[in-house]
Structures are given as C-alpha cells and as structure tokens.
Amino acid sequence: MSFMSPAVRFQNVSRRFGSVRAVDNVSLDIEPGEFFALLGPSGSGKTTCLRLIAGFEQPDEGHIEIFGETADGVPPYRRNVNTVFQDYALFPHMTVGENVAYGLMIKGVGKAEREAKAKSALAMVKLAGYESRRTAQLSGGQRQRVALARALVNGPKVLLLDEPLGALDLKLREQMQEELKSLQTSLGITFVFVTHDQGEALSMANRVAIFNEGKIVQVGTPSDVYERPTSRFVADFVGSSNVLPPEFAAAHGGHAAWTSLRPEKIQIASQNALVPAACAHAKGIVTAISYQGAVTRITVATEKLALIASTPAGTDVRKGDSVSLIWPKSAMVAMGEGA
Amino acid sequence: MTTAVAERQRGIGGAISDLFFARPQLVTFLLLTPPLLWIGVVYIGSLFALLLQSFYSLDDFSGLVVHEFTLSTYAQLFEASNAQIILRTVTMAALVTVASAIIAFPIAYYAARYARGWTKALFYLAVMMPLWSSYLVKVYAWKLILAKEGIITWFANELHLRWLLDGILALPVVGGPSLSFSYLGTFLVFVYIWLPYMILPTQAALERVPANFIEASADLGADPRQTFRTVIFPLALPGIVAGSIFTFSLTLGDYIIPQIVGNSRLMIGQAVYTLQGTAGNIPLAAAFTVVPMLIMAVYLWMAKRMGAFDVL
Structure with a gap:
C-alpha cells in the first residue's frame, strides 16, 4: 500500500485569544501539490490557521503535522515552510537582492551561490535585474513578486500566502492570479493561501476550505462549494445566492429543505411564457435593476419572497414589469441545515 | 433665475x-x-x-584680546595640558555613550515590544520623571550617594564588600579617594543623567520595526539571535545614533557634573567656563567650544557613511 502523508494535517486544532476561539476544533488535510485556499470573512480564523502552519502561533489544543512530522512546539525558523506576507514585510535596510538572498544567507550559503540563486529567483518572478534596487523604489506588484521570490528561493515544502493579492489593483490582481497558478503548477509545491475574495479562491485553488467563526464549514473543489453549498453561509458567501425556505422549495419541485438557487440559473420571461417540464417558475414584479457591466441583476418580488436573477446585460426589463421567473429544478440545491 | x-x-x-x-x-x-x-x-x-x-588671540602681557586674525589660539589647544582636557572629555563622552546605549537598549526593547497599556504608561513615567526634577538637585543627590559617608559605602560595609569598593577605588586613573571624587563617579552620574535621552529615541526606532519583520525573519530561517543581528539592530541603529548624539554632545559640553562629582581635572566645559570667566581668555574659550562642534560633525559624517540614516 502506498502511503503519502498529507502536506499539512490539522487534527482537532483550537487556538484561543482570551475568550475568543479564533480557531475552533479544526481538522483538515491538505494534500501535497495542492493549491489550497482558506476562504472566509475577516475574523473567521483563516489567517490564524495560516499562522499556525507557519509556526507564529501554537495550537492550544490538537496537533499539526507537516509532511508527516509533528509541528508541535517547532519554531518558525525550523519549519520548511515559507510565507508571503500580506504587506510583504520586505526589509527596508536591504536591497531587493539581499532580501531575496536573506534565507540563504541565514543558512550559511556562500555569497556567490546565494547571489546566483537570488538572481534566478528574481528572474522567475520576472524581476531580472532588480537585485540592487531598494525596496522603497518598487511598486506594490513588484514588492509582491520580491516577497514571492524571497520565499521560494528557500525551496519550501509548503508556501503560505496571506491575502497575497489583497493590496493590488484589479488588473494586476488578475495577472498575478494567472502567474501564481502557473508558478504553482511548474514548481509542484503545495500552496496554501488565505483570501476573503471568493472569486480569487474559486479561480486559483484546487480545493477550498470555507471558514466561519473559527470553524471549517465546507471543504471541496471550487465547483463543489459553488454548485453544492451545504449551508446557507456557504451559499451566501461563495458567490451570491437565493436562499429558498423549505416550503418555497417544496412548492416549486425541490426538497423540503433550505435550498440554494444561483441567480444566473434564473431566466426572466414574460408572464405567459411556456414553462418547460424540467423547470420551476414563479411570477412576480421587478422591484430593482442593478447594472453591473457584464451582467444585470434583477430583483423580482414574488408572492412569497424576493428573488435575484442575474442576466446577461442588455435585457429590456423595466422596473414595475410583471415577469415570470423560470429555472431548472436541478438548479435548486438542498442544503444540510438552515444555519 | x-x-x-x-x-x-x-x-x-x-x-x-x-x-x-x-x-x-x-x-x-x-x-x-x-x-x-x-x-x-x-x-x-x-x-x-x-x-x-x-581666530583672535589674547595678549599675555596686557590681558586684552587682540582683534587680528590668527591661528595661534587654535595652536594652544594642542599644548599638552589643553590636549589632555580634550582627550579626557572625548573619552568620557564616548564611554558614557556606549554605556548608555547598552543599558538603554533592553529597556527600550521591552517598552517597544512588550509594554502595553499601564506598563507602557509606567515606562514613560519612569523614563521621563527624572527629567522633571532639577538637574542640580539630581547631581547633588548623587554626590551624597557616592560620598565616602554615603549610601554606597554603607551598603558595601553592611554586605562585607568594603574590600571590593576599596579595590575599585584603588584602580589607577578611574579610582580616587571616594566615588564622588573619581572619574568613575563622574561617569556614573553622566550615564544616569543622560540615559533618558538614549532610551527614548531607541524606543521610538524599535517601535517603528513592524512585528511582521521579525516574523518574516523567523519564517526565512533566522533564529532570534540572527534576527536581532540582521533585522532588529540595523533598524534600531538610527535611533541609537540619534540617542548617542544627545549623550555624546551633552557630555562633551557639560561643566556642572564634573565640577560637583569628580576629581579636579578639567573637562572641556569647565575649561570654557574658567577661560571666559576668571581668566578672561575669550578667544581660547571660543576655540575650546569649536572642538565639540567639530567632533560632532565628524561623528555624524561617519554615522551617515555607516548607513545609520538609510532607513529614515
């Protein structure tokens, strides 16, 4: 039997700050080579989990293993794990090259060798020739790349990224998402990153753990958590969703359970439109229209509750129109509980 | 409309x-x-x-200032007795600065990194409170502490350590008849009086070192000792240099402490005081005053070359 220990294993890990349980009985396996996202609102415990892996925090209860070795009581400087900090934490008294070579210098790697390695690490993040710059001269995106090179040059087994793209503007963020993905694929290192941006998590990660109030509420592939949320929290947090009460869902051909219905699954039609057999429908009146560029979000008040439909831009629906909402019954995903 | x-x-x-x-x-x-x-x-x-x-000189016979440009007054600084005053003062200032930096750093580090809430308030109070009371009162208080009949001698007797105190006082150069009549005493009082001026800028510099620099350093494999050497100390250096400017220049110019606590050998400040007063030798007093300014200029230039201000 071939057995490979997970890159990171949390076993019933808790971490308290005063009376607050920042991380509450979390168990989690992150497989080697995964691009794993810790997703959740601020204060949900995702960053504390990252800091537990890095060793900046120690668990109050439970155990953490990194590639099968216990991390209990192991200080950050003896872990083969490197971090890209949210605000990069580049050392202002060192040049870019010295920053990148810092970890190697600490390990006692000779000057010529570490300079060569720093140089190729900088080339990898497309900053060749920046060795002698001062960090204050760099833009946000460039600092991000330096921080990445500084972590990767040490050849970590796990790379931790704390809101790595949070400080970048939209265009740069999309570009860095692509680069991080291809970097991760080519290096094959386990990446664990923290984000509160569900779009970022869905587009970059192989798997996502969704945090709420110190607990993991769902783990799965991006399509798992998006298509089949198991709780209202996940349905709401990952993308936006219409949450249907059990009675409403049952009345429209779903199960008698709290049910998620994604806005983009709902079509808007005229009131007398034919409803295909596999579809459910509800009549209502348009109460709000929000233009969002590629899509338009239309709020329709039905008899029981207001539903949001997301349609490609350019619909000619107006506020006050009487419309029919049509969606496939299969688009209704029953969730575990009402919470 | x-x-x-x-x-x-x-x-x-x-x-x-x-x-x-x-x-x-x-x-x-x-x-x-x-x-x-x-x-x-x-x-x-x-x-x-x-x-x-x-750049004027004093006519030795008339005792009047000759208002003609000359470098002869500066040349007098290099006469043995005057050069010794300068050397003595600079050595004292350097030692006081080093001692202050060594004592101040742990205090500043604790205050910047660990003190929160009331411990921080206590820190500021403890550092600043000595500055609220008169400098003269503090120096005279020290004279009593260090005197032969003072509390230190008493403690040494009580603890049967009188031999140690006598041994220290018997040391050449730094010793003397009692602590209050020795270089050692002068040094202790200087360090006490100027210490806050070293603690505060050092603490301010350490305060500006973000906690995540220390985490980043640890993350990259540096143990606490390496982190101190490669990250914390270099980033605190501008603060230590700023503090040393105070301790160094204040010691260079002071004429009260060595007057009250110390032996009768002059420091630059005392020399200036006597020369412009009783001796009426304003040119030499002025030349003596230029010395600390030049020393500070050289000191700052060297500090800048060492990169002490790069992070500012």
Whole structure:
C-alpha cells in the first residue's frame, strides 16, 4: 500500500485569544501539490490557521503535522515552510537582492551561490535585474513578486500566502492570479493561501476550505462549494445566492429543505411564457435593476419572497414589469441545515 | 433665475481664510519667519561671533584680546595640558555613550515590544520623571550617594564588600579617594543623567520595526539571535545614533557634573567656563567650544557613511 502523508494535517486544532476561539476544533488535510485556499470573512480564523502552519502561533489544543512530522512546539525558523506576507514585510535596510538572498544567507550559503540563486529567483518572478534596487523604489506588484521570490528561493515544502493579492489593483490582481497558478503548477509545491475574495479562491485553488467563526464549514473543489453549498453561509458567501425556505422549495419541485438557487440559473420571461417540464417558475414584479457591466441583476418580488436573477446585460426589463421567473429544478440545491 | 454657487463670505475672518486657502505658501511664510529670524540672527549669529572670536588671540602681557586674525589660539589647544582636557572629555563622552546605549537598549526593547497599556504608561513615567526634577538637585543627590559617608559605602560595609569598593577605588586613573571624587563617579552620574535621552529615541526606532519583520525573519530561517543581528539592530541603529548624539554632545559640553562629582581635572566645559570667566581668555574659550562642534560633525559624517540614516 502506498502511503503519502498529507502536506499539512490539522487534527482537532483550537487556538484561543482570551475568550475568543479564533480557531475552533479544526481538522483538515491538505494534500501535497495542492493549491489550497482558506476562504472566509475577516475574523473567521483563516489567517490564524495560516499562522499556525507557519509556526507564529501554537495550537492550544490538537496537533499539526507537516509532511508527516509533528509541528508541535517547532519554531518558525525550523519549519520548511515559507510565507508571503500580506504587506510583504520586505526589509527596508536591504536591497531587493539581499532580501531575496536573506534565507540563504541565514543558512550559511556562500555569497556567490546565494547571489546566483537570488538572481534566478528574481528572474522567475520576472524581476531580472532588480537585485540592487531598494525596496522603497518598487511598486506594490513588484514588492509582491520580491516577497514571492524571497520565499521560494528557500525551496519550501509548503508556501503560505496571506491575502497575497489583497493590496493590488484589479488588473494586476488578475495577472498575478494567472502567474501564481502557473508558478504553482511548474514548481509542484503545495500552496496554501488565505483570501476573503471568493472569486480569487474559486479561480486559483484546487480545493477550498470555507471558514466561519473559527470553524471549517465546507471543504471541496471550487465547483463543489459553488454548485453544492451545504449551508446557507456557504451559499451566501461563495458567490451570491437565493436562499429558498423549505416550503418555497417544496412548492416549486425541490426538497423540503433550505435550498440554494444561483441567480444566473434564473431566466426572466414574460408572464405567459411556456414553462418547460424540467423547470420551476414563479411570477412576480421587478422591484430593482442593478447594472453591473457584464451582467444585470434583477430583483423580482414574488408572492412569497424576493428573488435575484442575474442576466446577461442588455435585457429590456423595466422596473414595475410583471415577469415570470423560470429555472431548472436541478438548479435548486438542498442544503444540510438552515444555519 | 440663477443661484449663487459661492456662499457669501463672512466678515474679515472669512476673507483671511480665503486668502490663506488661495495662497498656502503665504501661511508657510508667516509661520516660518519668526523662528527663522530667531535661529538665523540670535542662534547662528552668536555662533558666528563665537567662531570669529576663536581666530583672535589674547595678549599675555596686557590681558586684552587682540582683534587680528590668527591661528595661534587654535595652536594652544594642542599644548599638552589643553590636549589632555580634550582627550579626557572625548573619552568620557564616548564611554558614557556606549554605556548608555547598552543599558538603554533592553529597556527600550521591552517598552517597544512588550509594554502595553499601564506598563507602557509606567515606562514613560519612569523614563521621563527624572527629567522633571532639577538637574542640580539630581547631581547633588548623587554626590551624597557616592560620598565616602554615603549610601554606597554603607551598603558595601553592611554586605562585607568594603574590600571590593576599596579595590575599585584603588584602580589607577578611574579610582580616587571616594566615588564622588573619581572619574568613575563622574561617569556614573553622566550615564544616569543622560540615559533618558538614549532610551527614548531607541524606543521610538524599535517601535517603528513592524512585528511582521521579525516574523518574516523567523519564517526565512533566522533564529532570534540572527534576527536581532540582521533585522532588529540595523533598524534600531538610527535611533541609537540619534540617542548617542544627545549623550555624546551633552557630555562633551557639560561643566556642572564634573565640577560637583569628580576629581579636579578639567573637562572641556569647565575649561570654557574658567577661560571666559576668571581668566578672561575669550578667544581660547571660543576655540575650546569649536572642538565639540567639530567632533560632532565628524561623528555624524561617519554615522551617515555607516548607513545609520538609510532607513529614515
């Protein structure tokens, strides 16, 4: 039997700050080579989990293993794990090259060798020739790349990224998402990153753990958590969703359970439109229209509750129109509980 | 029908506000003129007058100042007795600075990294409170502490350590008949008096080192000792240098502490005091005064070359 220990294993890990349980009985396996996202609102415990892996925090209860070795009581400087900090934490008294070579210098790697390695690490993040710059001269995106090179040059087994793209503007963020993905694929290192941006998590990660109030509420592939949320929290947090009460869902051909219905699954039609057999429908009146560029979000008040439909831009629906909402019954995903 | 875009201005105050808003450089000008006049005329002017005096000389027979340009007064600084005063003062200032830095760092580090809430308030109180009381009172208090009949001798007797105290006082150069009549005593009082000026800038510099620099360093494999050497200390250096400017220059210029606590050998400040007073040798006093300024200029230049201000 071939057995490979997970890159990171949390076993019933808790971490308290005063009376607050920042991380509450979390168990989690992150497989080697995964691009794993810790997703959740601020204060949900995702960053504390990252800091537990890095060793900046120690668990109050439970155990953490990194590639099968216990991390209990192991200080950050003896872990083969490197971090890209949210605000990069580049050392202002060192040049870019010295920053990148810092970890190697600490390990006692000779000057010529570490300079060569720093140089190729900088080339990898497309900053060749920046060795002698001062960090204050760099833009946000460039600092991000330096921080990445500084972590990767040490050849970590796990790379931790704390809101790595949070400080970048939209265009740069999309570009860095692509680069991080291809970097991760080519290096094959386990990446664990923290984000509160569900779009970022869905587009970059192989798997996502969704945090709420110190607990993991769902783990799965991006399509798992998006298509089949198991709780209202996940349905709401990952993308936006219409949450249907059990009675409403049952009345429209779903199960008698709290049910998620994604806005983009709902079509808007005229009131007398034919409803295909596999579809459910509800009549209502348009109460709000929000233009969002590629899509338009239309709020329709039905008899029981207001539903949001997301349609490609350019619909000619107006506020006050009487419309029919049509969606496939299969688009209704029953969730575990009402919470 | 039109509506006025601008609200009607209200009185002379409003008019002045509008003028200042339109011409921000006028505000700068008005704010800076008085201090610039003060610094320019009173401070720089008197400094210049001092410099000028140092190029005159004293006629030995008449005791009058000869208002002719000469370097002979500066040459007098290199006479053995005067050169010794300078050497003695610079050595004292350097030792006081090093000792202050060593004592101040752990205190500043604790205050910057660990003290929160009431411990931080206590820190500021403890560091600043000595500055609220008179300098003279503190120095005389130390004279009593260090005197032969003082508390240190008493403690040494009680603890049967009198042999240790006598041994220290028997040391050549630094020793003396009692602590209050020795270089060691002068040194202790200097360190005590100037310590806050070293602690505060060091603490301010450490305060500006973000906690995540220390985490980043640990993350990259540096143990606490390496992190201290490669990250914390270099980033605190500008603060230590700023503090050392205070301790060094204040010690260089002080003439009260060595007068009250110490042996009868002069320091630069005392030399200036005696020369301009009883001796009436203003040119030599001025030349002596230029010495600490030159030393500080050289010191700052070296600190800058060592990169102490790079992070500022």
